[in-house]
Amino acid sequence: MTQALTKLLLRPDFILVGGNNWKPIKNGELLVENDRILYVGPRRQYEGREIDREIEGKNKLIMPGLVNAHTHAAMTLFRGYADDMALMNWLEKKIWPAEARLTPEDIYWGTMLAIGEMIRGGITCFADMYFHMDMVAQACLESGIRAALSQGLIGLDKAKGAAGIIESKNIVSRWHGAGEGRITIMLGPHAPYTCPPQYLVEVMEVAADLDLPLHIHLAETRNEVKESLQKHNKRPVELMDSIGLFQHKVLAAHCVHLSQEEINILASKGVAIAHNPGSNLKLGSGIAPLADLLKEGALVALGTDGAASNNNLDILEELRLAALLAKGSQEDPSLIPAHQALDMATLNGVKSLFLEDGLGVLKTHSPADIIMLDLEKPHLNPLHELDAHLVYAAQSSDVEMVMVKGKILMEKRRLLTIDEERVFYEANTRATHLTY
Amino acid sequence: MTQALTKLLLRPDFILVGGNNWKPIKNGELLVENDRILYVGPRRQYEGREIDREIEGKNKLIMPGLVNAHTHAAMTLFRGYADDMALMNWLEKKIWPAEARLTPEDIYWGTMLAIGEMIRGGITCFADMYFHMDMVAQACLESGIRAALSQGLIGLDKAKGAAGIIESKNIVSRWHGAGEGRITIMLGPHAPYTCPPQYLVEVMEVAADLDLPLHIHLAETRNEVKESLQKHNKRPVELMDSIGLFQHKVLAAHCVHLSQEEINILASKGVAIAHNPGSNLKLGSGIAPLADLLKEGALVALGTDGAASNNNLDILEELRLAALLAKGSQEDPSLIPAHQALDMATLNGVKSLFLEDGLGVLKTHSPADIIMLDLEKPHLNPLHELDAHLVYAAQSSDVEMVMVKGKILMEKRRLLTIDEERVFYEANTRATHLTY
Numbered sequence: 035m036t037q038a039l040t041k042l043l044l045r046p047d048f049i050l051v052g053g054n055n056w057k058p059i060k061n062g063e064l065l066v067e068n069d070r071i072l073y074v075g076p077r078r079q080y081e082g083r084e085i086d087r088e089i090e091g092k093n094k095l096i097m098p099g100l101v102n103a104h105t106h107a108a109m110t111l112f113r114g115y116a117d118d119m120a121l122m123n124w125l126e127k128k129i130w131p132a133e134a135r136l137t138p139e140d141i142y143w144g145t146m147l148a149i150g151e152m153i154r155g156g157i158t159c160f161a162d163m164y165f166h167m168d169m170v171a172q173a174c175l176e177s178g179i180r181a182a183l184s185q186g187l188i189g190l191d192k193a194k195g196a197a198g199i200i201e202s203k204n205i206v207s208r209w210h211g212a213g214e215g216r217i218t219i220m221l222g223p224h225a226p227y228t229c230p231p232q233y234l235v236e237v238m239e240v241a242a243d244l245d246l247p248l249h250i251h252l253a254e255t256r257n258e259v260k261e262s263l264q265k266h267n268k269r270p271v272e273l274m275d276s277i278g279l280f281q282h283k284v285l286a287a288h289c290v291h292l293s294q295e296e297i298n299i300l301a302s303k304g305v306a307i308a309h310n311p312g313s314n315l316k317l318g319s320g321i322a323p324l325a326d327l328l329k330e331g332a333l334v335a336l337g338t339d340g341a342a343s344n345n346n347l348d349i350l351e352e353l354r355l356a357a358l359l360a361k362g363s364q365e366d367p368s369l370i371p372a373h374q375a376l377d378m379a380t381l382n383g384v385k386s387l388f389l390e391d392g393l394g395v396l397k398t399h400s401p402a403d404i405i406m407l408d409l410e411k412p413h414l415n416p417l418h419e420l421d422a423h424l425v426y427a428a429q430s431s432d433v434e435m436v437m438v439k440g441k442i443l444m445e446k447r448r449l450l451t452i453d454e455e456r457v458f459y460e461a462n463t464r465a466t467h468l469t470y
Numbered sequence: 471m472t473q474a475l476t477k478l479l480l481r482p483d484f485i486l487v488g489g490n491n492w493k494p495i496k497n498g499e500l501l502v503e504n505d506r507i508l509y510v511g512p513r514r515q516y517e518g519r520e521i522d523r524e525i526e527g528k529n530k531l532i533m534p535g536l537v538n539a540h541t542h543a544a545m546t547l548f549r550g551y552a553d554d555m556a557l558m559n560w561l562e563k564k565i566w567p568a569e570a571r572l573t574p575e576d577i578y579w580g581t582m583l584a585i586g587e588m589i590r591g592g593i594t595c596f597a598d599m600y601f602h603m604d605m606v607a608q609a610c611l612e613s614g615i616r617a618a619l620s621q622g623l624i625g626l627d628k629a630k631g632a633a634g635i636i637e638s639k640n641i642v643s644r645w646h647g648a649g650e651g652r653i654t655i656m657l658g659p660h661a662p663y664t665c666p667p668q669y670l671v672e673v674m675e676v677a678a679d680l681d682l683p684l685h686i687h688l689a690e691t692r693n694e695v696k697e698s699l700q701k702h703n704k705r706p707v708e709l710m711d712s713i714g715l716f717q718h719k720v721l722a723a724h725c726v727h728l729s730q731e732e733i734n735i736l737a738s739k740g741v742a743i744a745h746n747p748g749s750n751l752k753l754g755s756g757i758a759p760l761a762d763l764l765k766e767g768a769l770v771a772l773g774t775d776g777a778a779s780n781n782n783l784d785i786l787e788e789l790r791l792a793a794l795l796a797k798g799s800q801e802d803p804s805l806i807p808a809h810q811a812l813d814m815a816t817l818n819g820v821k822s823l824f825l826e827d828g829l830g831v832l833k834t835h836s837p838a839d840i841i842m843l844d845l846e847k848p849h850l851n852p853l854h855e856l857d858a859h860l861v862y863a864a865q866s867s868d869v870e871m872v873m874v875k876g877k878i879l880m881e882k883r884r885l886l887t888i889d890e891e892r893v894f895y896e897a898n899t900r901a902t903h904l905t906y
Contacts, residue, residue, distance in 0.1 A: 113863060114854035118807035151848035256801065315798030316862065318805075345862035346849040355791075362751030363799070365692065369754075371554035412587035413782040415894050416901035418550035426752065426781035427549060431867035458851050465852035 041084065042066040042440070046091030046406060048420060049074060052098040052380045053395030056373040056421040064096060066402040069214070069440035074396050089435065093410045095420060097376075098394050099158025099403040099438065100349040101383020104249075104287040104308035104337025106164045107173075108136070108144030110151065111465045112342035121255065121317055129342060132468045140468065142169040143460040148347055149177045150452045155348045155430030156405040158438045161285060161308070161337070161387050163222045163249050171209040174217050178443045178451045180403065182387040183209065184222025184249040189233025199240060206244055216439060218389065220285065225251040226270045227258055231277045238282055247283035247388040250274075253296070254288035255319050271296035280305055283388050287337060290314050290322040297323065301330035306386035309378070311355040313339030325360045325369045335386035336378050348430045353379040357425055372421040406435035477520065478502040478876070482527030482842060484856060485510060488534040488816045489831035492809040492857040500532060502838040505650070505876035510832050525871065529846045531856060533812075534830050535594025535839040535874065536785040537819020540685075540723040540744035540773025542600045543609075544572070544580030546587065547901045548778035557691065557753055565778060568904045576904065578605040579896040585613045586888045587783045591866030592841040594874045597721060597744065597773070597823050599658045599685050607645040610653050614879045614887045616839065618823040619645065620658030620685040625669025635676060642680055652875060654825065656721065661687040662706045663694055667713045674718055683719035683824040686710075689732070690724035691755050707732035716741050719824050723773060726750050726758040733759065737766035742822035745814070747791040749775030761796045761805045771822035772814050784866045789815040793861055808857040842871035 043065050048058040051074060065073040065085075116128035136144075141164065152160060159180035162170055167185045174181040185202045189195035202221055210219040223229040223237045229250075241248055253259060253270045262270045271292060274280065280303035287308040289300065300307060309322055327334055336356060338347045356378065357370040381394035392400035409417065413427045436444040443451050479501050484494040487510060501509040501521075552564035572580075577600065588596060595616035598606055603621045610617040621638045625631035638657055646655040659665040659673045665686075677684055689695060689706045698706045707728060710716065716739035723744040725736065736743060745758055763770055772792060774783045792814065793806040817830035828836035845853065849863045872880040879887050 110848075111852060112854075113849075113852065114856075114858040117855065117858040117862060118804050120802075120804055124803070147848055147851060154848060312794065315794035316803060318797045318801045318803035320801050321798055341849075341863075345858065348849070348865075355794075358748065358751035358791075359795075361754045362757055365754045365756050366556075367560070367752060367754035368554050368556055410894065412546075412583055412590060412890070412893070413549075413777075413784070415583060416547060416549065416898040418548075418901065418905065419553065420550075422550040422553040422781065426553060427777075429784075429865055429867055431865055454848070457848070458846065462852040465854065469854065 039067055041086050043080065043085045043088040044091055044096055044404070044406070045077065045088065046094040046096045047409070048095040049396065050095065050097040050420065051396040052376065053397070054373070054377060056376055058095070058420050064396060064404070066437070066440050069402055071396060071398060071400045071402050073398060089406070091406070093408065094406050094434070095409055096396070096404055096406045098380040098396055099405050099436065100156045100379050101335060101387065101394070102152060102157045102160035102338050102347060102349050103285065103335035103383050103386045104310055104339060105148070105160055105162055105347060106340035107148035107160070107162050107170060108141040108164055109340030109342045110147040110347070111140060111144040111461060111468055113345045115342065115465070115469050117345070135468050136166070138166040138169045140464045141166040142173055143457060143464055145170045145173040146177065146452060146457045147461045148341065149173055149179050150449055150454055150457055151347050153177070153179060153436050153443050153449060153452070154433065154447070155350060156407070156433035156436060157347070157349055158403040158405065158436060159384065159387065159389070161220070161249060163224070167205050168208065171205070171212065171217055175213050176451065178438055178441050180216045180438050182218045182220050182389070184220040187221065187223045187229060187237060189223070189229040195233050199236060203240065206246065214439065218387070220247045220249040222249045226273055227261060231273070234277055234279060238279065241282050247285060248279070249285045250287070252286040252289055253291050256291050259291045269293060269296060271299055275299050275303070285386050288314065288319070288322070289327070290320045292323055297326055297330050297332070300327065301332040304333065307332055307334045308337035308386060309334050309356055310337045310339040310352070311359050312352055313343045317343050321359060321363050324356060325364060328370070328374065333382055333385055334378055335383040349379050350424070350428055350430050354425055372419070372425040375425045376421055402437055402440040404437045405433050407432045408434045475503055477508070477522050479516065479521045479524040480527055480532055480840070480842070481513065481524065482530040482532045483845070484531040485832065486531065486533040486856065487832040488812065490809070490813060492812055494531070494856050500832060500840070502873070502876050505838055507832060507834060507836045507838050509834060525842070527842070529844065530842050530870070531845055532832070532840055532842045534816045534832055535841050535872065536592045536815050537771060537823065537830070538588060538593045538596040538774050538783060538785050539721065539771035539819050539822045540597055540746055540775060541584070541783060542776035543584035543596070543598050543606060544577040544600055545776030545778045546583040547576060547580040547897060547904060549781045551778065551901070551905050553781070571904050572602070574602040574605045576900045577602040578609055579893060579900055581606045581609040582613065582888060582893050583897045584777065584783055585609055585615050586885055586890055586893055589613070589615060589872050589879050589885060590869065590883070591784050591786060592843070592869035592872060593783070593785055594839040594841065594872060595820065595823065595825070597656070597685060603641050604644065607641070607648065607653055611649050612887065614874050614877050616652045616874050618654045618656050618825070620656040623657065623659045623665060623673060625659070625665040631669050635672065639676065642682065650875070651826070654823070656683045656685040658685045662709055663697060667709070670713055670715060674715065677718050683721060684715070685721045686723070688722040688725055689727050692727050695727045705729060705732060707735055711735050711739070721822050724750065724755070724758070725763070726756045728759055733762055733766050733768070736763065737768040740769065743768055743770045744773035744822060745770050745792055746773045746775045746788070747795050748788055749779045753779050757795060757799050760792060761800060764806070764810065769818055769821055770814055771819040785815050786860070786864055786866050790861055808855070808861040811861045812857055838873055838876040840873045841869050843868045844870045
């Protein structure tokens, strides 16, 4: 028995298709058939029987879903637990002891809390690096969000490093392509300072064998650069280049402290960069050279990092921060114009996660990962330029509807796949035990 | 006939009284009698007849209202009209021509749009500098918000400068103390580069005569400093100090480009500073030395600036930005801890507007300027430290109830004193005419 095709029609006042095109289509329409977009353009005539459902779109805007290119979802459990502290103090006294107590069930509920928050903020896809990734994948499967997941690998201890690789392979076999392709797996060597070159070479071999991208933290702090120079006589990006890492598909998170030479390497080797301005500021890591990276043609997406170092998972906030910070730190208001910031949060995001073509843009045959915003808000009026409104004025709470692969995950601000009351209860109960 | 006293009881899960104290009172209560706070503390017994109304407070937090210490409210009409442009180009080609077309009615509706947005974001009080201030005051009177208003004065032309002073005096006589003290008037010499020293001396005489504070833009851009040095052989703050400006009550907006000497002047003379991190970044003005100012003991509040250069009026966003920017730009995560950021947005705000004692803190006899936030949001769970949640995770849309002088202006996200549909209509219609 085959299921009949489902056709869903959206007729919002404005459609922003994305993919370097943020000029709105006024009074157009978008037709979704099952999990894909069948049509975007001027309104046409339909007879009632051709359409299963129409979503009302007065004073609404639709656009591609937002992508969170770097997070540690379950760290929501530590949101507001330890703040305003020096980095090593924060890690050693607070975060690592609490993380050591995390059970798989904690990870499941912490991830569910994160996914609920992300859906509410219009995020349809995220890249996660953490542990107990079976639980993370399970939460993604149930909630309907799209995700590229990587088990964090630490190679400082030979036996643990080897066990991590085996575990990663198991996760690949269990989850890569799950949820009809919604869930993909990346390999997650944590960072150059926790994964020595020899170990990274092993990970790269697995990546080549299984054709998987890599997700790594890179050049996050001034101290990382200093220690890399002391130990390897090379800066982190130079070191990674020298061992051939960038011959693979790589998503590099942070990339704050870069020489011009390293900027050129990242751009010329096509390394995907997850820029995390909120976390980099809050942890005192610094300000990444975003405008320079983009000028050299680097692929830059946006990440929130974990909620312990941000403290929310709000990509609209990150995209605003990315644009403002570049303008202000370089005293040039023309840097990172609105459309460029929007590309970072959408198309660059799916490219950085090495997902299928068509995602990140609203066009025929694209997977239907779509969000709808309500424009009846004082901060979004009057309706001058909508791309500027999205970047400089919108809030994640303006997102009213979220759809991934044609399935509605939030409608009228109500989550349809997550029992939020239960998630709050579990998160609070578990957080209390974790952070005594 | 005298009106009976009205008693309103709030029993939220958490009360943050503010004023350097952000440790929550759990399961306490706050009693409002007419326009003032009668009691804050542990719960007591009441008989039904003693209380006129109780506001439900499960999963809610109350705190002092937020203060926006620098804005140009009616510039909401230009939100999203011109962005990502170099400053002089932006002003000369876009903003000034559009401003020249503003009618008094435009100012009224633009201000009403701004007030609606501010109330929705928990702002109970703001400092405005613009023109046609009768209309701004009228909008404040009707909407119930608290405001310190100043007519912008330009002294480059002798006749116009003199006319401005006369107009300011008229505004004082018409509006100072209106709305039972909700509306106060400041004198608004626009900036050192638009008000020559001789003119500022005249304005200062009026300030002394009428015992009014001054509101001025100061040291906003690198170019302002350069031109001041060329023209006066003094940097802007030095110049203002040399003519005795700081012997008066002064609210100085921006203060981005400061020498250490100027930081010392501002701190030692007790100048109130409105820090506008969002606008300073977006216009490419730079990053103010916030941590240095606070270290020297300067009084710093937070402002949004106008919506054409921000592009919203969201003090929760500014307070997060202020804290993050200080940490990140100086690579020190311990700078501007959460409680300090909250003080800037509340008590420092009312001090900077030279308002009556008691405002900015929830305590007995204080005017009842109170906001209530809903904590049942994924980004505010789990409930670790609430001050950190407010600074690093909260959104203005978490504000559920806003009260000024004991009168509820927003309840359950519904504005009670503003016809929002009409405001959106007027703002959009007028914006179209202004920006053709």
